[in-house]
Amino acid sequence: MKNIIKFNLIAGFATILLLTSCNKNKKMMDSLADYNIAMETTGYHFGDKLQLPKEVTENAKSITISFMQGESSSLAIDPKFFSLGDNKVVFVIKAKNGETFNQDATINVFTKGKEKNGVYQIVADYPHNPDNFIEGFLLEGNTVYESDGLEKESQLIKYTLGSTVPSVVRKQPDDVFSEGCTIVGDKVYQLTYRNKIGFVYNKNTLEKLSEFPLPNVIGEGWGLTYDGKNLVATDGSKYLYFLDVNMPSKVVKTVGVAGNAEIYEHLNELEYHKGFIYANIWHKPVIIKIDPMTGEVVEKYDFTKLTDENNQGDSEHVLNGIAFKGDNMLLTGKNWTKIYEVAIK
Incomplete structure (x- = not known):
């Protein structure tokens, strides 16, 4: 017991x-x-x-x-x-x-420093073909290189700033949805949306030279620029993907982008200028200035007024084009009738 x-x-x-x-x-x-x-x-x-x-x-x-x-x-x-x-x-x-x-x-x-509110002034505007669903946009000299999207309508074109008539047109196959583009030397690199490939063209003739598979980590092709060493791509996430320019399927490094209290998802069209990467945020009327070494957003430009004037009530007609003319920024959007030149203060 x-x-x-x-x-x-x-x-x-x-x-x-x-x-x-x-x-x-x-x-x-x-x-x-x-x-x-x-x-x-x-x-x-x-x-x-x-x-x-x-x-x-x-x-x-x-x-x-x-x-x-x-x-x-x-x-x-x-x-x-x-x-x-x-x-x-x-x-x-x-x-x-x-x-x-x-x-x-x-x-x-988040970053310790708070991003500044950028100040700008419109100094000029130029015509833009409203039929173009713009995805990639850059300027070299006085020549605009533009990548336009949508299946059965995708193309890569060249035209003189101030004209809407392209001097060279490279139409894409019906199943291709074109995205961001950039220039490296005498070549144009271009991404595609969900085709999982990129193209390389002769800069002068837009003749296709080759194509390459996108890295597996990049789910979709969105924006593209060149920082003088690497291609830099976006896929609609918070990340900048730095790609080996000689082997674009290889990711060199990945950088997340954020500010003092905000994570910047949906990074889209890109432009590299004087040590910084400028990016627009899909479906937001803003362009952010990013330190590519850290991913820190140091400045933010609000283009609500220009977006409201150009979207014609269509939510898809978003701000989606960034280029530089000297130190002035050029910007436009999907199916916009104008390209704006703004002086950044």
Whole structure:
């Protein structure tokens, strides 16, 4: 009888210990989830360290953050692992009782400095063919190179700024949806939307020289520019993809783009100018100025007035063309009737 009582007491204590341990673990993981959700809006900056709740630190034997590119136990916001913007991670918690728990989280990283509001003045305007669903836009000398989209209507054209009549037209096959374009030396590089290929043309004749598969990481082709060393592409996400100009299927590096309190998704048409990348945000009347080394947005230009004057009530007629004429910016949009030259102040 005494043995039975002793056994029941031991079993009872074990159950209490187990329940206590389970409650501690649940409280630990709940507090971690609450903390991560609360910090998504506030975000972090590079160099910050995660200050996890004491329910986690006091009950965890070890804490590791797992990324696609590795894992870290320092709990520091290190650019080796994090990019600007949203970072999908997994917390791996080894509790003191030996159990291991995983919890998904999003860690938002913002810039310390706030992006400036850019000031500009319209100094000239030029005609633009409103039939053109513009996707890529650049100027060399006085010659405009324009990539126009839509299936069965896609084309790459050249024309003189001030004219709407192209001097050279390269029509695309019906199943191709053309996207961003840029010039490298005597060649024009052009992306496609969902065809997963890019084209290379002779700059003078627009004769197609070759094509290349887009890197697997790029789901869709959107914008394209050249920084003097690499091609830089967008795919509608927050990322700038730097591609080897001699092997465009190879990604050299990837940079996330964000500001002081905003993650800039839907990066679209691009233009490189004097050390910075200018990008428009799809379906927003803004152009942002990006430091390509860090992805930090340093300036933001609001072109709401011009967009409202040119979209003709069609939400698809968005701002979508950036080029430079000297230090002045040229901008236009899908099916717009004008190209605007603006002096940036």
